[in-house]
Amino acid sequence: MTLSVVYGGIVLVALLFVAPKLQALHRNYRAARATGLPIVVFPFDPDSLIHTIFSDPLRPVLRRLLPASLYATFEISTFGWEFRDKSAVHERLGPNFILVSPGLNRFICADPATGQNILARRKDFVHPDISLKAMNFLGKNIITNNDEAWSRQRRIVAPALSERISEEVWKVSAEHASSLTDILLSNGPLTTKTIPGLRAIAINVLTRIAYGHKKPFALPSSTYDPKAELSYVDGICLCTEFLVVAAFAPWRMLRWSVMPTSMQTLGVALQRLPELTKNMLDQVRQSSAMVTSVDSTTHAGPHKGPDPILKTFARLSDEQDDNAAKGDGKTGRSYLTEEEIAGNLFIFTAAGFDTTANTMGYATTLLAAYPKWQEWIQEEIDGVLSRPQNDEEKSLPDYATAFPQLKRCLAVMFETLRLFPPVTTVMRTTTTNQLITTRNSAANSFTLGAPCAVHVNIMALHTSAAIWGPDALDFKPSRWLQPATNNDTREDIITPPRGVFLPWSNGPRTCPGQKMSQVEFVSVMATIFGQCRVDPIPKDDESVQQARQKLLDLTQDSHPVLTLQMSRPEEIHLKWVRRDIGSHL
Ligand code: HEM
Structure with missing residues (x-):
């Protein structure tokens, strides 16, 4: 009896932990599907602390243990994969795709016109919080501002x-x-x-x-x-x-x-x-x-x-x-x-x-x-x-x-x-839904649901x-x-x-x-x-x-x-x- 209560408790805690993640994964998957872009699903949040700390040391082990296609999915969730991969993943999936996870969806772009479009719209695609935190510690500056303070600082x-x-x-x-x-x-x-x-x-x-x-x-x-x-x-x-x-x-x-x-x-x-x-x-x-x-x-x-x-x-x-x-x-x-x-x-x-x-x-x-x-x-x-x-x-x-x-x-x-x-990758993030036009054609446009991380894959553009x-x-x-x-x-x-060269x-x-x-x-x-x-x-x-x-x-x-x-x-x-x-x- 006591044992079954303990097991029940463990299952309940696990469900309480897993259920919101599954819900987020499902929600993100639906948002990604709506774009019509190729999708890669990864069941963990690549930005979580645990993944950030352990994913790199785990790479050699998982490369040996996992089937090649599963390892390829894990690889693109790791920090710095762009340099190792060059343009290989885009050759398989196309110039633009979305990495779906329980965290933020990641739109990964190696299409020259789309990349230009994103980088041109500084108010729609802003610097992510992590770069703001990393660069702010000696005072606010041009990199850590997204709003009008940025324009003022940039002018100087x-x-x-x-x-x-x-x-x-x-x-x-x-x-x-x-x-x-x-x-x-x-x-x-x-x-x-x-x-x-x-x-x-x-x-x-x-x-x-x-x-x-x-x-x-x-x-x-x-x-x-x-x-x-x-x-x-x-x-x-x-x-x-x-x-x-x-x-x-x-x-x-x-x-x-x-x-x-x-x-x-x-x-x-x-x-x-x-x-x-x-x-x-x-x-x-x-x-x-x-x-x-x-x-x-x-x-x-x-x-x-x-x-x-x-x-x-x-x-x-x-x-x-x-x-x-x-x-x-x-x-x-x-x-x-x-x-x-x-x-x-x-x-x-x-x-x-x-x-x-x-x-x-x-x-x-x-x-x-x-x-x-x-x-x-x-x-x-x-x-x-x-x-x-x-x-x-x-x-x-x-x-x-x-x-x-x-x-x-x-x-x-x-x-x-x-x-x-x-x-190797220029990062941005969106806070409101954004219409993206690829190859300057309305027929190829799609809406990126917010919030979404946006990575312009410089490495892939440079090595395609x-x-x-x-x-x-x-x-x-x-x-x-x-x-x-x-x-x-x-x-x-x-x-x-x-x-193509950024x-x-x-x-x-x-x-x-x-x-x-x-x-x-x-x-x-x-x-x-x-x-x-x-x-x-x-x-x-x-x-x-x-x-x-x-x-x-x-x-x-x-x-x-x-x-x-x-x-x-x-x-x-x-x-x-x-x-x-x-x-x-
Ligand atoms: C080979 C040398 C360099 C490369 C490849 C490089 C590359 C970059 C890149 C990719 C960005 C990010 C732009 C973005 O977020 O869209 C950037 C921003 C910036 N770089 Fe450089 N950089 C170089 C040298 C320098 C030097 C020598 C300085 C100044 C002494 C400098 C000052 C800045 C500043 C202030 C920003 C922030 C601009 C803003 O947010 O408005 N960089 N750089």
Whole structure:
């Protein structure tokens, strides 16, 4: 009797737990059916905490145990599947399909026209809560706002990254790349330092442009000391390096003495950043006030180079405060609150760091694996670098002269981003039902019931054989260039059809750092590959060919954290050798 009560209780609890899930699954299935799109049903919520934690470690086990078709369903419920799958699932199911689960339905889109349509409608398809939470912890900012505050911030943030900073980005990137080249060439055994070195360049360029922070190039240190002096830039760099922990773990917990020193140092940074931001802004305001009074008394010439972004933010905010004091109120079109200044300064670093650093890391690894493409860009770089005077080293001409000529370097960036886009899927969510028109035809339109998660599958768009041809998965930078013809000897970058190449996304929320990242990438590649060549280092009895293949395998062993990154970058062993460049000039 007692036993049957216990069993009955267990069954009841199980039913109480399962019944709402089944109900949600049924409701979602009906909503998905109404669209007429292909459907994949997965019986668990892929966004639940349990699934998020356990699905990745379970993958190898389930791959062995489950029949292939069941495993394929499980795979597309896991985080980061887009990179592993490339466009295979869309080849089976079509460009658009819906993953139905007891959580939110997920509309997965790899149709260029539909993707464009979604990204163009920023008010209908908004950023999901999870990205807002992940990026909000140092203050509201352009990424974490969906409403009118976004428009106001975008009007300030996008121009701060415009063409006016290109010359400075070009110069600073070349300076740091040149220092890294010296280190890589002079320290023979430092062969694992390429990827950390490229990361150091990316963070140094960002901190110079955003905060005016001038720092000589140095490889990043891997030691952390929670008791050491901490500057604003150190704190921001730490938060960027450990973004996921910084976003979700409370600083008090990170400071516990049982935590690793890196986490304790991060805890200190999170605790101190509000105060450090305030001090830095006060300093900027004081020095601006001094410069203005000196300028107005001495009529000194204009400041050389663009102001750091921080200064622009502070000035706009102060102008609004002045208007408010005059009674106009802080309601104009161009201002940031103090919290938004802090949030956006951080976002510059967070959004611009990993994306650009990893793109340079993948590109360098691919060039080491494919000597053919390395020589291809070097041929171009040699034609652009200034000829040496006497014994001077060849140097990179200024931005306006060199950048437009280095098309092969830009083609390497595009091809790297095609195969290794930092953001493999752009996520949105809907709160009201949305009519979606595919291939610009009303006959193909359908209504997406809300709420629904929407994923524009960048990885699938970038690797579809139907779009890019049978060699879609090959690294082939020349696909980006219109070949020179008899009449015109200039190579030109091609523009791919609309909606098929979206590493920087598209529409009103497209990445405002697109040009900055291109200028930085080309400057760094031209500086490094102008001076040296790179090869993999074969291990033990490996052949060079095997070592090259290993590099390619390491690039494929990647997973997204916030952006796509290699799982084992420390295994990239490269040998840098100075090129004999005088001979063919
Ligand atoms: C290879 C380099 C880069 C790639 C591939 C990249 C890619 C992206 C992508 C995919 C988005 C999301 C857009 C969306 O939600 O539709 C984005 C947003 C953003 N990126 Fe980049 N990015 C790069 C470099 C940079 C740099 C260097 C900066 C600034 C220093 C930057 C600043 C931003 C900002 C502020 C946003 C938010 C825009 C908004 O929500 O309005 N990015 N980026």
